[in-house]
Amino acid sequence: MRNVLARYALVMWLLCGLLLFGGAVESRAFESGGYVTPESVSQQVSPGQLQESYAGVGLGGTKVYATLTSRYRLRVNDYASDQDFYQYLRIRTDAMKLGQGTVRLSTYARFAQDLDGDYRKSDNYYFFRDALDAQLRHDDWAPRLYLGTATLDGVIKNTTLNLGRVNLAHQNAFLLDGGDATVKLGDAVSAYVYGGKPVSFYYHTGGDTLVGGGVTVKAARHTSLGAEYVRLHVKGDNNDYTKLRIDQGIPNGTIALAYTMLDDAGTVNADVAYEIAATNTILTAKYEGLLKDVGNLNNYVVNPLTNTLLDESRYNKYEAGVYQAFLKYFAVGATYAQRIVSGSQNLDNRSYARVGGKFDIIGLPSDNTYISLSADYWGVKATATTAKNASVQYGAQVNQKITPKVDVWGGTSYNRYDYDINPNLSGERRMSWARSYYVGAQYQPTRHISFMADLSLEHGSFYNDISNSLNTNYKSEIWANLIF
Secondary structure (H helix, E strand, C coil), rough: CCHHHHHHHHCCCHHHHHHHHHCCCCCCHHHCCCCCCCCCCHHHHHCCCCCCCCCCCCCCEEEEEEEEEEEEEEEEECCCEEEEEEEEEEEEEEEEECEECCCCCCCCEEEECCCCHHHHHHCCCCCCCCHHCCCCCCCCCCEEEEEEEEEEECCCCCEEEEEEEEEEECCCCCEEEEEEEEEEECCEEEEEEEEECCCCCCCCCCCCEEEEEEEEEECCEEEEEEEEEEEEECCCCEEEEEEEEEEEEECCCCEEEEEEEEECCCEEEEEEEECCCHHHHEEEEEEECCCCCCCCCCCCCCCCCCCCCCCCCEEEEEEEEEEEEEECCCEEEEEEEEEEEEECCCCECCEEEEEEEEEEEECCCCCEEEEEEEEEEEEECCCCCCCCEEEEEEEEEEEEEECCCCCEEEEEEEEEEEECCCCCCCEEEEEEEEEEEEEEEEEEECCCCEEEEEEEEEEEEECCCCCHHHHHEEEEEEEEEEEH
16 A cells, blocks of 8 residues: 555655745635635545435424434554444434424534454553543443534524533633523624533533623624623632623724733733735734733643643744735745743743745646645744744645545645754754545435545654654544435
């Protein structure tokens, strides 16, 4: 298989010199008025192959839409292997009359099994430890209910009520067993409350509770305001979590400003996006600031204000980006970010500067070809106890869809990393690399059945000092969808 897949590596460096071309004309890279890198490889490696039912089956005055998806995954290297089987079930209904309003039902469940029980491996170099190994119980088909909701719309005047296992979609995203009610107070104002027991698939929630509420205001045609408060009782800790947000539309762009406070520590976030349509240019700017040191007692399992499990000092983070499409098929992007820590620093909490760049080719040499070249530089500042640390990553990615009717794809990606090791002890540097190849196909002979198969190989150099058996990894997946 390696010899077959290796042929895709020959495509990697094609058309690299096209960056020298200039000019700004209408570009396919700016579809829908916004620059979105077509990361088709991300679809290939994620469980995004679940099919949706749109036809439905008539039942008792309504329609029921159901999809049953089976998924088998095999991962193997010369050191170990892992086999998993997943079963997904999604069911929803059309709105059904209830009193003066309607009710809709929806559910989404998953069952999974680690077929060869490799979760028992305790070796530090076991590659395939995953969510099935971290679940609360083993060998029980790992049931998960992601959604189980009854939505009552207008049964109570001007009110939408969600009951059951609810995936909240207000200012905060919580999964809870309970209820969520939104009341429309006018054309421009809505208020909502929710409460219940937070859901986790990895720890026992016991007596944990979560209650909250908020208000949204359409203050003007292009201005929206929102405020939300949540009271958390999780693992014996009580926390107050507040969020305020303003969204402002401007000509050719948007501005968003948010303030979040967990107990007495807060953050400020600002985002700006602006498009110059005449030149196919998008400009972005972001700011993030932690206003007060955060200790490890302020947490909702993982602290929503920080990116670390340890204490974190005050910081300011700035980021700016520019994206430019040109000559119909090309787009180039550059970003600069700087994080400045104003308090004490540790290994997980340091100041740094980051520069990134990307060059995308969309539609050459064929309509279904995507090529992307990228580079990233991280410069981590020195502290009182740690030396400075720098790393460089650069790579290439090629994706090719082969036929229009049967969805067939193939591609490769390559990344190289140049970084400091043991920066406190020596100035030694290391260069490592990783290369992957993938091929796959999806076939739908009827509207009720579809099949997908996917193969990928990843080879790298990270474990050369330990064992070559860890450096080459294979993964295969087979999906089957029954759509009703």
